[in-house]
Amino acid sequence: MQIRNALTQSAEQLNQLMQADFPDQTHDALAEQLESLSKLHNKIDALQTSQKNIANRLGKEIRNASKQIEAFISVENYFNTGNLPSVSSESHAWPISPDLSLFLIEMLESEHYDLIIEFGSGYSTLLIARVLQQQLLRSPDKPQPYQIAFEHLEHYHEKTRKQLELHQLHDKVNVIHTPLKKWKSEDDNVYPYYSCVSALRKVKKTLGSSPRKILVLVDGPPGSTGKHARYPALPIINSIFPQQAIDYVLDDYIRExxxxxxxxxxxxxxxxxxKVSVQERKLEKDVCVIRVDAAA
Ligand SMILES: C[S@@+](CC[C@H](N)C(=O)[O-])C[C@H]1O[C@@H](n2cnc3c(N)ncnc32)[C@H](O)[C@@H]1O
Incomplete structure (x- = not known):
């Protein structure tokens, strides 16, 4: 772009000089320079076009390769478990990405959570339930975390429920369908958010002296529901669990x-x-983990 601007400026200056009353020879030399500049311009245009074409082609190849790998894994998975893929027909935009899936598995394996809360259900709900199931098979005596997920759209609530059913995990997760309702922040801003307070208070009562450690995956509602759509998650959870250690995982941290x-x-x-610590992770859609210490 800088080269193009410099060339345009030079061409303008040459054009101005051409207006001056120079001898024919000088005029001819200037015209030659102008033609060379125009040729250079065309070459840069052609270079930029081919650069764009290569980038498009590369993007297509990468998307196709990812699709083929996903399909291959799904076919293998079908022969191993008899289950059809749960997300293969979805775009990468909605479900958590495979790299975040792995990151969550690592978190669940390295830390014991008493309560797992999710805002925005789907593939992530099934993934967490499957990890907890694996852990239960490995250590049947270890206490199981309580898993709860909030979903504002009936269609996706049904979809998540069916996926859990397919894996016989539907009675392990409390997936709550709740439309978005107005929620007011401390500074009087109003946000549409999952109406989750009473359900969470109930869970708190059920768990008694636990939970000591909570995991919150914030992957909803979608950004289209308003500015800072996911903001209410932390103040709501903090007001219900003001003492507990809580790890918040915020997906889509790539977005402003x-x-x-x-x-x-x-x-x-x-x-x-x-007291908090913050960890930013470079993943497909980036993620930010905010670890809140238990209150002293
Ligand atoms: C980012 S998605 C949550 C995805 C979920 N955590 C998962 O891993 O599948 C946020 C919300 O968008 C909605 N949603 C999911 N898939 C969608 C799609 N393909 N198109 C439009 N909305 C979708 C659902 O209401 C979902 O709770």
Whole structure:
């Protein structure tokens, strides 16, 4: 772009000089220079076009390779388990990405959570349930975490439920269908958010002295529901569990909105004197993990 601008500027200057009253020889030399500049311009245009074509081609090849790998894994999985793929027909935009799936598995394997809360259900709900099932088979005496997920769209609530049913895990997860309702923040901003408070208070009562450690996956509602759509998650959870150690996993941290939400969360946690550490992970859609220590 800089070269193109420099060439355009030079051509303008040459054009101005051509207006001057120079001898014919000088005029001819200037015209030659102008023609060379125009040729250079065309070459740069052609280079940029081929650069775009290569990038498009590469993008297509990569998408196709990913599709083939996913399909291959799904076919193998079908022969191993008899289950059809749960997300292969979906675009990568909605379900959590495979690299976040692996990251979550690592978190679940390295840390014992008493309660797992999810905002925005789907593939992630099934993934967590399957990890917990594996852990139960490995250590049947270890206490199982309580898993709860909130979903605002009936269609996706039904879809998540069916996927859990297919894996016989439907009675292990409490998937709640709740439309988005107005929620007011401490500074009087209103957000549409999952109506989750009473369900979470009930869970808290059921768990008694636990939970000591909570995992919250914030992957909903979609950004289209409003600015800072996912902001309410942390203040709501913090008001219900003001003492507990909580790991918040915020998906889609690649987006500006999620970066702003994190800033607002950190300001909120400072106001509430909660000690935190923040970890940003470069994944397909990036993720931010905010670890809140148990209150002293
Ligand atoms: C980012 S998605 C949540 C995805 C979920 N955590 C998962 O791993 O599958 C947020 C919400 O978008 C909605 N949603 C899911 N898939 C969608 C799609 N293909 N088109 C439009 N909305 C979708 C659902 O209501 C979902 O809870």
């Amino acid at each position: 909105d999620e970066k702003e939400i994190t800033k607002l969360w950190l300001e909120y946690l400072e106001r509430h004197s909660r």
